[in-house]
Amino acid sequence: MILAERDAPQFRALKGTEKTDCTEAVSKRAGELLAATGGANAMDAIVVATAEQRLACVITGDPEDLVQLAIHCRPRVRIVPI
DSSP: OOOOOGGGHHHHHHHSSSSOOOOOHHHHHHHHHHHHHTTHHHHHHHHHHHHHHTTTEESSSSSHHHHHHHSSSOOOEEEOOO
């Protein structure tokens, strides 16, 4: 795979992230978030549910759907646009 030079900052940022499995609890919470929002993107819901469970923020270049999911989290998940 040939990676574009413009993607280099994102790949550098990913080096410092923790990878995690999607647990049953996260999957269920993602389903609840999808139901609460009328059905956003399932991957976005998994990301937000994981952040809620870990008390983490989400850094993204596409915050719209994530923000709609995050408003249903307690405590609310912070979405940081880049």
